[in-house]
Amino acid sequence: MKTYKKLLLLLFFAFFLLAACERDETINPNQDLIQQMKSVTDSMVRHAGVTGVVALVVDHKKGIDWLYTAGFSDRSGQSPMDGNHIFRIGSATKTMTGTVLLQLVDEGQLSLEDKLSDFFPEFPRSNEVTVAMLCNMTSGIFNYTDDDGWGYEFTVNPAREWTPRDLVEIGFSHGYDFDPGTDWHYSNTNTIILGMIIEKLTGHSLQDEVENRLLNPLKLNQTALLTGGTALPGHHCKGYVWDDDLDDYTDISNAFDVSWAWAAGSAYSTPRELQKYVQTLVEGGFLSKDLQQKRVTEMRLLGPDIYYGYAMLKRGSFYGHNGALPGYTTSMYHSKVKKCTIIIYFNCLTEIHPDALFYRFTNILNDEE
Numbered sequence: 001m002k003t004y005k006k007l008l009l010l011l012f013f014a015f016f017l018l019a020a021c022e023r024d025e026t027i028n029p030n031q032d033l034i035q036q037m038k039s040v041t042d043s044m045v046r047h048a049g050v051t052g053v054v055a056l057v058v059d060h061k062k063g064i065d066w067l068y069t070a071g072f073s074d075r076s077g078q079s080p081m082d083g084n085h086i087f088r089i090g091s092a093t094k095t096m097t098g099t100v101l102l103q104l105v106d107e108g109q110l111s112l113e114d115k116l117s118d119f120f121p122e123f124p125r126s127n128e129v130t131v132a133m134l135c136n137m138t139s140g141i142f143n144y145t146d147d148d149g150w151g152y153e154f155t156v157n158p159a160r161e162w163t164p165r166d167l168v169e170i171g172f173s174h175g176y177d178f179d180p181g182t183d184w185h186y187s188n189t190n191t192i193i194l195g196m197i198i199e200k201l202t203g204h205s206l207q208d209e210v211e212n213r214l215l216n217p218l219k220l221n222q223t224a225l226l227t228g229g230t231a232l233p234g235h236h237c238k239g240y241v242w243d244d245d246l247d248d249y250t251d252i253s254n255a256f257d258v259s260w261a262w263a264a265g266s267a268y269s270t271p272r273e274l275q276k277y278v279q280t281l282v283e284g285g286f287l288s289k290d291l292q293q294k295r296v297t298e299m300r301l302l303g304p305d306i307y308y309g310y311a312m313l314k315r316g317s318f319y320g321h322n323g324a325l326p327g328y329t330t331s332m333y334h335s336k337v338k339k340c341t342i343i344i345y346f347n348c349l350t351e352i353h354p355d356a357l358f359y360r361f362t363n364i365l366n367d368e369e
Contacts, residue, residue, distance in 0.1 A: 030064050033364055038068060040360045044352070045071040051240050051249055051348040052081040056271040057361060060339035064365075067271065073237035073347065075249060086222055086236040086268050087345050088258075090323020092332045093267040094191050095278075096225060098135055098311020099286050100209050101194050102295065105131075106288045109201050112310075119197050124172055128180040131197070134190045135310040136300065142174035143187035158256040161228050167192050167260070184300050184308070188264040191311065195263025206263055214286065218276055223269040228259035232268060239327020240348040249348060252327050265325055271343045274332055279341055281312075282319045282334040315355075316362065318342070322355050331358045340365065 037057065044050040052071030057064055069081035104110055110118075110131060116139075117126035133139040144150055144167045153160065171189030178185070195206045202209055210225045222234060231254055240249035258266040269277065284292045299307035299314055307314040313321045318340075320333035331344040331354035342361055344354035 030062055033062070034064065034066050036364045037066065037361055040364070041068055041070050041357065044346075044357060048352050049350060050346050050352060051075060052237060052346065053354075053357070054081055054083050054085075054087070054271055054343075054345050055357065055361075056083070056275055056341070056343040057365075058275055058341045059365060062340075062365070071347075075238070075240065076251075081237060081347070082235070083271055084235075086232060086234045086270055087330070087347065088232060088239070088266075088268050088323075088325060088328040089274065089330045089332065089345075090261070090265045090325040090328060091188075092274070092321040092323045092330050093225060093261070093263065093265045094311045095281055095321050095332075096210050096214055096267060097191050097194050097198070097206065097263040099281065100198055100206070100213055101131070101135065102287055102291055102310060103213055104198065104201055106291055110197070116193065119200055120193070123168070125176060125180065130181070131194075132310070133180055134194050134197075136184075136298075137186050137190055137308060138181050138184050138300070139187070139190055140176040140178040140180050140183065140185070141187055141189045141193075142171045142177055143185070144168070144170040144189050144192075147171075147174070154256070154260060158252075159230055160260075161257050162259045162262075164192050164196050164262055167262070168196070184302070186308075188261070191264040192262060194311075198263075210267070214277070218273075218280060220269070220273045220277060223267065223273045223277065225263075225267040226258050227262065227266070228257055230254045230257050236268075237347040241326055242348075242350065256326055261325060265323060271345070274343050275341045278320050278332050278334045278343070282336055315358070318358075318362070322353065324349060324353060329353050331355050333358060338365075 041053055041055050044053055052073055055068045057066045067083045069083050071081055073079045073081045105112060112132035114131050115127050116129040120126055129139045147170050150170050168189055198206055198209055207225050207227050215223050238251045238253045241252050243250040295310045299309035301307055305316050312319055317335040317337045318333035323330040326349055329346045329349055334341045342358055344357050346354055
């Protein structure tokens with residue numbers, strides 16, 4: 001009888017332990033995937049010289065909602081990165097400018113086949129350039145940030161305020177890279193012109209149009225497009241670039257007047273707000289169904305499974321954009337197929353871009369199976 005009772009007791013404890021294990025797996029079935037992503041993120045700081053990283057992965061199919069930080073927000077004070085802080089999103093801003101432009105197309109205020117000459121006839125060969133070419137980087141207009149004179153001025157006078165026309169005129173001071181519509185080349189000048197067209201059509205600032213059309217409907221209170229100034233508002237990490245003379249990183253958080261990037265790269269956000277924004281951008285909600293479909297399908301192949309369309313980049317099944325400017329680099333992608341969003345940023349400008357970490361994450365998650 002005692003043996004029987006002892007056996008029942010052992011079976012009870014065995015069942016209890018098994019049930020406990022099952023409950024743990026139910027609570028966190030993706031621990032191995034998260035640990036792998038954590039390890040490669042930590043490696044960016046330990047071995048690749050990245051000052052700080054914030055990574056957000058929200059995979060609705062797998063049930064993952066993971067926000068992780070590594071490295072320092074402030075190297076001098078050894079303050080850790082904060083996943084709730086504001087950061088500069090760089091060229092991910094282009095998706096905002098492009099979306100507002102496409103909303104105006106939806107409203108009938110212009111068409112993608114309209115010519116640049118309809119808005120700014122004074123620009124060279126403007127009768128050969130369509131709005132679509134400005135959106136998808138096939139206009140052939142020279143990229144003002146590739147101009148040596150601009151680069152010198154940007155370096156020696158970082159706090160200079162630039163007007164959109166200043167930037168566009170630098171682009172047009174060069175000949176076209178190719179005949180409009182015959183090739184592809186990434187040019188910030190294109191997006192600055194789109195911003196100017198938006199302001200001309202609406203009579204409002206691009207900043208207000210982005211806020212009222214995109215940010216307010218999503219209640220994104222810590223996201224905005226800046227028109228100028230060196231300061232980044234709110235709580236934010238410092239941004240760094242490598243200084244060869246110092247053989248170390250230097251803080252350039254408030255060195256450059258962001259007017260130099262404007263419609264092409266002056267916005268800021270937080271990881272959670274950018275997650276909400278890019279999910280709407282890709283899933284739909286800003287544009288009509290037909291125009292949204294056009295946007296995600298009419299794309300030019302740039303490399304193995306890499307495409308560019310109307311102010312939007314596609315990598316595999318993920319759409320979005322990346323960004324890089326002094327002190328901050330960004331990856332912002334969402335896959336409608338995978339129901340997965342990945343936001344990554346570094347608070348430094350180095351040879352390694354967050355896109356490298358994005359690809360590591362998608363491999364770990366088997367998102368390109």
